[in-house]
Amino acid sequence: MxxxxxxxxxxxxxxxxxxxxxxxxxxxxxxxxxxxxxxxxxxxxxxxxxxxxxxxxxxxxxxxxxxxxxxxxxxxxxxxxxxxxxxxxxxxxxxxxxxxxxxxxIDAPRHCRSFTDGRLELVCTDEHCDWRPERHRASKPVRQPDAGYQCGDCGSEYVVRHRESGRTWRTTAGYERAREALGDDW
The missing domain is CATH 3.30.2010.10 (Metalloproteases ("zincins"), catalytic domain)
Incomplete structure (x- = not known):
């Protein structure tokens, strides 16, 4: 070898x-x-x-x-x-x-770390909560944050943030507007 x-x-x-x-x-x-x-x-x-x-x-x-x-x-x-x-x-x-x-x-890691930063993040709206999971793809919680999804820590609402542009949304319509506005920069 x-x-x-x-x-x-x-x-x-x-x-x-x-x-x-x-x-x-x-x-x-x-x-x-x-x-x-x-x-x-x-x-x-x-x-x-x-x-x-x-x-x-x-x-x-x-x-x-x-x-x-x-x-x-x-x-x-x-x-x-x-x-x-x-x-x-x-x-x-x-x-x-x-x-x-x-x-x-066998000394294997229980979880393997991500090798890239997510393009998107979910941000809890409660100012005392630090929940901010990253997302790489436009999953349902990204596309439809108003479909009953909530913060995984405290249960509050969250906003989705496109990290590169800083654009945020909290509704399906907001996602569609952001996606259209970002175009190739999505």
């Missing part, structure tokens, strides 16, 4: 598969499929399971690898291996107690 940082997507997949074989986890690593995501903006990796075929695919995000570097990205690989282990052993996976125990055993 080489010690150089992978510089291509193919090299990253090869290095990840080689590295996975060295992780002390009861998992048939040779049975895993490996893929690269070019779309992900928040998650560094994911593990997909096809219950009909039993195929497990570890998907790694190229931009996350480029942001983190190999040393940190190995944690992402270990994290996804825990999901793969759960799929092989139990046919399901999540971030529950079983996941946490196995992650601790």
């Amino acid at each position: 080489t010690t150089a940082e992978p510089t291509t997507r193919e090299a990253l997949l090869s290095r990840a598969a080689d590295y996975a074989a060295t992780v002390p986890i009861d998992l048939d690593v040779a049975e895993l499929a490996w893929a690269i995501s070019e779309r992900a903006r928040r998650r560094a990796g994911c593990c997909r399971y096809d219950p009909e075929t039993g195929e497990i695919t570890v998907v790694l995000t190229w931009d996350a690898y480029r942001e983190f570097g190999w040393a940190e990205f190995r944690g992402t690989i270990r994290h996804e291996l825990v999901h793969a282990w759960e799929f092989q052993q139990f046919g399901e996976s999540g971030h529950g107690e079983r996941f946490y125990r196995k992650a601790d055993e």
